[in-house]
Amino acid sequence: MSLMILGTGRYAGNPYYVERFYVNLYSVEELCFMLVDKAELLDQDIMQRDMVRWLDEECDLSDLAHALYALLNQKGSTAAYVGTILEYVCLYPPEVIARTEEIVRDNEGLSPYERHKAKADYLLKERRYFAAMELYQSLLARTPDTEKFLQARILHNLGVACAGMFMYEQAADWFMKSHETDNRQESLLLYLASRRMNRSDKEYIDYIAEHPEYHDASLKVERMVERAAGTFEGSDENRMLVTLQVFKEEGNGVFGNTAPYYNEIERLTAGLKEEYRAYTV
Structure with missing residues (x-):
């Protein structure tokens, strides 16, 4: 049986778009996941008044928003901003929060x-x-x-x-x-x-x-x-091609049906084309 996680605030009707990571956020839990997962990439750009306004108006988290507004007005650090959100939501254990703050703090020293x-x-x-x-x-x-x-x-x-x-x-x-x-x-x-x-x-x-x-x-x-x-050679795609090649060879001599071979080739090729397109977006 999986554990139920109670949400903090409410699910946003309008998402908050984080341009750097190309992601829409619909809840403060999703924001917390992003902060922990992308800790190495965070800097002052993450400290946006629009984000705080979204937490206040869309997620109904006025107490958290007031704390973050205070940090912004006092020109607080990125680590403090991230830590305030993570500690308020309590989605992660204290050691994960502390480690995330440490990573962000270390990155603030980068050129x-x-x-x-x-x-x-x-x-x-x-x-x-x-x-x-x-x-x-x-x-x-x-x-x-x-x-x-x-x-x-x-x-x-x-x-x-x-x-x-x-x-x-x-x-x-x-x-x-x-x-x-x-x-x-x-x-x-x-x-x-x-x-x-x-x-x-x-x-x-x-x-x-x-x-x-x-x-x-x-x-x-x-x-x-x-x-x-x-x-x-050990991949699923290669094993499939080898198997189909056998069917193709046997089909030519016995069943005269090579369609499965070429259908699978087309499927694998289409998959590679889609993957390549994703690389070039």
């Missing part, structure tokens, strides 16, 4: 560049690749040359975003720029992996032969590719 990167990192994690790239490129243009480590991380993640959209040529360029900035091994490996994905076997082998300095790294890439191939 403006690091906070901006955190927003782009969230979009990248959510596979919103175009939006992430726009933020990364905007940040890269404003990051001073003294921030070499940060520049390298931005360049690397631009490569990740391109690879996520199957733009392997562009991904390779970003990964190499990242590697040249801080000489990190991970960026070099992904540079070689991107080149491998965008070249025939012969072209890639010829490239490695022309660059003996990449020989050891290329061996690591091959091991990465083998592990990735093994993961796909």
Whole structure:
């Protein structure tokens, strides 16, 4: 038997839209979940009078709203703002609330560049690749040359975003720029992996032969590719395709019915297309 959780306030007739996270909130419990789940990404932008007004008018939480208005007027910290909401609602145990406040408090010490990167990192994690790239490129243009480590991380993640959209040529360029900035091994490996994905076997082998300095790294890439191939071979999609291939071959010789094979191919392809569209929103 599942436990019933009593709500605080009322369910909002009009949602509160949190632009950064692309989410509509209909209750203070949903707000609490977002604050805990996205604690690493919270900053002063979350402290909005519109949110407090929504809690007051839509969720009927005037006591909480008055406390938050006081914090805003006193220019209180983001950690205090988040903690006030979580403690009022009591959806989470004290240790979770304390840990969330600690995370938010630590993030308040980040530089403006690091906070901006955190927003782009969230979009990248959510596979919103175009939006992430726009933020990364905007940040890269404003990051001073003294921030070499940060520049390298931005360049690397631009490569990740391109690879996520199957733009392997562009991904390779970003990964190499990242590697040249801080000489990190991970960026070099992904540079070689991107080149491998965008070249025939012969072209890639010829490239490695022309660059003996990449020989050891290329061996690591091959091991990465083998592990990735093994993961796909064990996936449900691949097992289904293998099974259907058997039916197709037997159908041609016995039943003359290849429709299930091509129907499943169409279904899997449609799923991949939908997933790709979601990446590029």
